[in-house]
Amino acid sequence: MSFTSKLIDWYQSNKRELPWRARKDPYAIWLSEIILQQTRIEQGLKYYEAFIETYPTVFDLAKAEEEDVLKLWQGLGYYSRARNLHHTAISIVETHKGIFPENHSGLMKLKGIGDYTASAISSICYNEPQAVVDGNVYRVLSRVFGIFTPINSSQGAKEFKTLAQKLIDTKQPGEFNQALMEFGATHCKPQNPGCEHCVFSSTCVALKKEFVMQLPVKTGKTKVRKRYFNYLVLVSDDEKTILEKRTEKGIWKNLYQFPLIEKENSSKITFEEVEKCFPEIEIDSVTVHNEIPLTHKLSHQHLQIQFWVASTAALGEKGLPISKINELPVPIVIHNFIVDFSF
DNA sequence: AATCCGGGGAA
DNA sequence: TTCCCAGGATT
Structure with a gap:
């Protein structure tokens, strides 16, 4: 069985119930993805609920004062996400009549949306086969396929995107993307991954060669x-x-x-x-x-x-x-x- | 290619 | 302490 089939099967019986998974409208998916950038689901969950409750539509968010958006964002960090969120809501209302761009390249033009977020929205909402590459994807693919290219290099970014793009289930790209991230978040974890009962245990390169804890490779250290x-x-x-x-x-x-x-x-x-x-x-x-x-x-x-x-x-x-x-x-x-x- | 931008949870 | 989290913008 292929990597993709195993992954989809694993996801169907292991996925968590999350509020944004109950819907496919771009506003909710966009909002959840911005909140979850560099943020654990457990931390972002309350903020997602609060934002959906306070600003149910992109029009409500566009009408808000930036100060109120920042107040609701308070404590989540990386505040440029909140400023860009508000800016993009206004942009969508004023120049797109409240309709989100319906493909990857259109989404990429919006402030605060990069390759990851554009891929997430276009795959989940519009079934466009764009592979997401986040921290989870780096970890899972580097281990299963034994890739030592540093993930924080331009070459690594290209290599992992290409591989994920090759693996994606073109029939259900949104499900595939979420499955890969969910697998990394809950099973192929940074510490104590569940290698002993893993759907990839027979083929995982890192497991066979005992490299699991060395992957993914990340170079350099941030200066403080x-x-x-x-x-x-x-x-x-x-x-x-x-x-x-x-x-x-x-x-x-x-x-x-x-x-x-x-x-x-x-x-x-x-x-x-x-x-x-x-x-x-x-x-x-x-x-x-x-x-x-x-x-x-x-x-x-x-x-x-x-x-x-x-x-x-x-x-x-x-x-x-x-x-x-x-x-x-x-x-x-x-x-x-x-x-x-x-x- | 490097650096900057938060806060919190886990080991 | 250290690492890293459904990353993106700027330099």
């Missing part, structure tokens, strides 16, 4: 930048504070945070620095909230963060009622502080 953040938590007598929008490129674009003083090292900020930050405001006192900086790890940055609580009589124009801060999208580390501090 250290940064030192000092957040100024202003608190006025009339229960207001200040949150600012991050508008520059980089992490957390268009999310809100307390006024930030970034330093080159772990040296502490001074009262004078705080005053210089707000020339028009009379600061009464500044006390550190966490003496020991908390470490917040991102994929390319390690942030050492200290919160400083600054008391003042009034905040003027920029003052935001503390009762309203939970309406704004914030990085999870800011959210955690707000919950813990409880003003």
Whole structure:
């Protein structure tokens, strides 16, 4: 029996019930695929439900404010996905009359949709034989076929796409794609794969040669930048504070945070620095909230963060009622502080 | 071809 | 700690 037949058979008796599998309309599939980029199903599931509930159609999403979309996305990370999601919803409504492109190349033109997502949507919704290649596919194919080409190289990307394309079930490409990913996610796992009772045990090259744990091959290691953040938590007598929008490129674009003083090292900020930050405001006192900086790890940055609580009589124009801060999208580390501090 | 972009769960 | 997750955009 062929690889493809074995895989489809395995899928039919092992697939999980997931909400987006109950439908084939491009809006739901698109939404689920964007949410699931670099995100485990268990983590993305709640967000999918919330988005479908809040924005049932692409028209509802297009009508929304970006700030509200980011608020619903809060905590999921990679926020450019949310900004592009909103941007593309508007684009589909305004220039495609609310109708999604119905093939791979048309989908590829949309912001936030690359080869993987275009393949997923076109295969599931339109039965177009486009093979998806995600982390699961790299792992399964590299093991079963014994491929040592690094998956994070341009040659590897081409090689695995070509192989998956050769294997795809052209009669049911969407089922094949989901089967391959499901098999990688639940059976051919990175750690403790179920090799002892596997439908490919008789032909798997990695299993026969005992290379399973060496595959897939991934080269290089990501360099991590250290940064030192000092957040100024202003608190006025009339229960207001200040949150600012991050508008520059980089992490957390268009999310809100307390006024930030970034330093080159772990040296502490001074009262004078705080005053210089707000020339028009009379600061009464500044006390550190966490003496020991908390470490917040991102994929390319390690942030050492200290919160400083600054008391003042009034905040003027920029003052935001503390009762309203939970309406704004914030990085999870800011959210955690707000919950813990409880003003 | 490299680098950037989050947060969380598992071992 | 380290790895990696239904990747894509930018440089």
